[in-house]
Amino acid sequence: MHLYRTVLVGTDGSPSSFTAVEGAARLAAGTRADLVVVCAYEPLSGPELAKAQHELGEEAYQVVGSAPAEESLRVARVRAEAQGAASVRLRAEEGEPVAVLMRVARECSADLLVVGNRGLRSLAGRLLGSVPADVARKAGVDVLIVHTT
Known part of the structure; x- marks a missing residue:
């Protein structure tokens, strides 16, 4: 069996993406691989940002920059460590x-x-493409699609 050294998993903060994080963490723990958890984000700007800040008031910091991604990554780390992942690195990427x-x-x-x-x-x-399908098609490495739904 091929032992993996670095396992990368994506999360968007959704419950199903955390299921993928947990699966990746179990695999990383079992092979003693490093686990890298990444969350892609697109910061709000212009009218979208102004509306969100107005509606959120004191909680507006949650939609500025990478704040939502950082929270998703915090939860992902807790879940990954609970599955036995020893080395967990987090990346919020625009x-x-x-x-x-x-x-x-x-x-x-x-x-x-x-x-x-x-x-x-x-x-x-099927019509527009999906993250798992596009990743499987474009990745130059092994891809594991975890059943999360």
Whole structure:
């Protein structure tokens, strides 16, 4: 069996993405691999940001910059460590999810990329593409699609 040294998993903060994080963490723990958890984000700007800040008031810091990604990563670390992952690195990266996953996989020399299956069966996913399908098609490394839905 090929032992993985660096496992990369993406999260968007959704319950299904945390299921993928947990699966990646169990695999990383079992192979003593490093686990890299990445969250791609697109910061709000212009009217979207102003509306969110107005509606959130004192909680507006949560939509500025990488704050939502940082919170998702905090939760992901707790879940990964609960699954036995010993070495967990977190990355909040600005950009579109597939491009971010491909870039971070290269930068970290990941030899396994893990994503959840959310979006594979939807009509929008079939017509427009989905993160798991695009990652599986574009990744130059092994891809594990975890059943999360």
